[in-house]
Amino acid sequence: MKVPIEWLKDFIEINQSPQELADGISLHSLQVEKINDGILEIEITPNRADCLSILGIAREIAAFTNSKLKTQKLKLQLKTQRINKPIEVKIEEPKICPRYSYRIIDGIKIKPSPRWMQERLIAYGFRPINNVVDTTNYIMIEFGQPLHAFDYDKISGAKMTIRRARTNEKLETLDGIIRVLNSQAIIIQDKDKLIDLAGIMGGQNSQVTENTSTIILQAAVFDPILIRKTCKKLSLQTDASYRYERNIDFNGTIDCLNATADLILETSAGQTGKIFDLQNIKWRPVxxxxxxxxxxxxxxxxxxxxxxxxxxxxxxxxxxxxxxxxxxxxxxxxxxxxxxxxxxxxxxxxxxxxxxxNNFPISLLSQETPPINFSWDNLEFLMDLLVNYGFMQVINYPYLSKNDLLNANINPTKCLEIANPISSETRYLRPNLQVSILKNIAKNPFSSEINIFESGSIFPAGKEVTSLILATTQKEEIFKQIIEKLQQIFKVNIDVKIEKINNQLLNNFKIRKRNVYTIMIEDIDRRLSNVKNISQYKLNFSPTKYIPISKFPPAAFDLAFITDKNQNSMEIEDEIKKYDSNIFIVELFDEYYFVKKNTKNIAFHIWIQKADNSFNEKEITQIKDKIIRNIISKFKAKLRNY
Amino acid sequence: MPNFLPKGRLHPINIFLRKSVIFFQKYGFEIVEGPEIDTEYYNFDALNIPRYHPARDMQDTFWLKDGRLLRTHTSTMQVRSMQNRKPPVRIIVPGKCFRHEATDASHETNFYQLEGFAIDSNLKISHLTSILNKFMKELFGPEVSTRFRPGYFAFVEPGIEMDIKLENEWQEILGAGMIHPNVLKNMKISPKKYTGFAFGMGMDRLMMLYYGINDIRLSYSGDLRFLKQF
The missing domain is CATH 3.30.56.10 (Phenylalanyl-tRNA Synthetase; Chain B, domain 1)
Structure with missing residues (x-):
């Protein structure tokens, strides 16, 4: 909610700077998300409906700064007149409207509201309309009580009945939309028509217009759950309904009717009648x-x-x-x-x-050894193993589109379906990991070789199981080695098929590479959960700074050097990155020793990118030359030609 | 171990999960995992979030056609895991969660959460704030500033949020609090005898702050230019 600091000052002395005030509110009450030109943007959590008002925020500030709240605005006693315009209000079911307070204001002139009021409304986010509507909005923001003004002359039979709507009853709300209602909605009806979607939005046919001279001013309490159900059903939320569904102050109606009448009559001719207060449910304090x-x-x-x-x-x-x-x-x-x-x-x-x-003492829990979760530990250890075989971990969304499924020759009706997908892309839950992994391969056309794996949930036939997939665009040999290694380490029989992805599937997923192999192991966590005493997985936690990837395609090239056999390869890898800001990935892909010569061969894939363009040959050569020159001189290395 | 080149990499979220899990294991927290598809009961009702309560708006939900849902937090495991345990317990629950949100650079429909909770006869809120402080200093260095603010989550009371200061800006990083007596009752634990604390943090956000990543969607893009950097 937007809260202008100068408005708060109507209720409380404020001597702090806006930043200090915001910090105080954040630390003691509610989070101030932004300060903008003297306006605090405060996130009001659903439990603090009382803070959906200037008064509510001021009350909090008074509490934590130990200062006094000015409440004179709440203690108005207006001089009332006898107005000979009767209105009969009936509540059909006490629960839906525990309290209905109202008064009539007669002889008013509709015109723009005063400048200061308009400015405050705009600061909060409302568009000024006229003195009556603006004042009801103003008082709602100030005290949190939603108010509504009906044009008295548009109500037929001088009668208002508050009741649940009947199924398929229709009402045109202020925004010109015809709302189709059910028995969860609370409506107000006059002698012959519906005039109000109570607590949410007024009816078009009873609204205040420039010809209005008599109004019925309503301050009511409605059932929060019914309001919420109707808002959900109609996909409609207003400032009034937002407050009602969070529960308003049962005892706020009278003060707000006084404050509203006072403000309207400050700017317009007219006279106010006395307050009528229907209370069907007696309020008891908690x-x-x-x-x-x-x-x-x-x-x-x-x-x-x-x-x-x-x-x-x-x-x-x-x-x-x-x-x-x-x-x-x-x-x-x-x-x-x-x-x-x-x-x-x-x-x-x-x-x-x-x-x-922040003023609590430090009391740290004791250090202890927890029970081991073998399936977690083993799966992490397995991932380390795959990383050592050169595989990259990917994590994909669990959802697929109908198209994805059809591309993979999977019947969508066999998949779990989301009832409220955000888009067609999030409609189905994946029945296997293969579809997403093929999409990954398609997404990386720049990589000459791709070795990736994913471990995650899949949802075949309405079930949920953890599954593992590996994919390679290199030779399938590597899979045989991995499977053998897994069986040897985990001592379980892993009977998996190496699948060569057929050309039709590759074409469907727009993959240019022709040799794509996958292996899938379902239920991997359960299979590994009985394996004990595997070594601990490793933690490689270092403050790498991420380099944003460009929209433009990268260029990649390989360089190989011959260095002393004791030269640390990682050191060279790190060094290469320093030579040009366009270099963003350097990976060692080959390393072997010439025993007799005390030297070794090391080779790197080097990826370069530009934020605003792609590279031409000349630029690539320049960067290459720079790297070669520097590495040769710094590490006494030799360039190795292929 | 074999040593193939080029080396593969773990996903940065997994690196972060490992780091976090190892930290909490030192203090006796047991790793528990749970289903991504769960029921309304474990995701909401058991956690003191009734059906027509506005608190439900804080977690927009993907519903399945069969009435189940994609969990919006791993807090689903609070009541689930206590069905076969008795206090004292210390538990952490890493896992994927889902929110029905429009995506942009800072919002995703799926993300990783690390939930943690402890129940014992003598747990105070200061145990919670102390361990969270220690954890953030472990991640971001001993000099990082932290602060706690009041927060609201229906399943804790009192509820707090934690911020860390990075590049002179407070960043909201997690929600926590003392387990609400109604939730303890749903675990069949007496709130008179026991207190508990719980916290939940988004791994994606912490990971992004740590590496300086500006777009949450990169994590799930499968783009090797991203994945090869960690």
């Missing part, structure tokens, strides 16, 4: 029994005195109703605007955030 010092100590691990705890809570308007003589147990009363406080742990949280989570 009370919590707890042990302040004990509960705080038990959950937070710090000692805070009884008095200090109660004082923190008092600032949040949480009152202590009674206390046992030894002060151990207290009964607390929760203010009507705080729907998130229900149990003692909720009170502990209030203390924690007022105290500040």
């Amino acid at each position: 009370r919590i029994i707890w042990q302040p010092e004990n509960d705080v100590k038990r959950i937070l691990g710090i000692k805070i005195s009884h008095e200090k705890i109660l004082n923190f809570l008092k600032k949040l308007e949480i009152k202590c109703i009674s206390c046992s003589v030894d002060k151990k147990t207290c009964l607390m009363e929760i203010p009507s605007f705080r729907h998130d406080l229900k149990i003692r742990e909720d009170l502990v949280e209030e203390i924690a955030r007022m105290h500040n989570y």
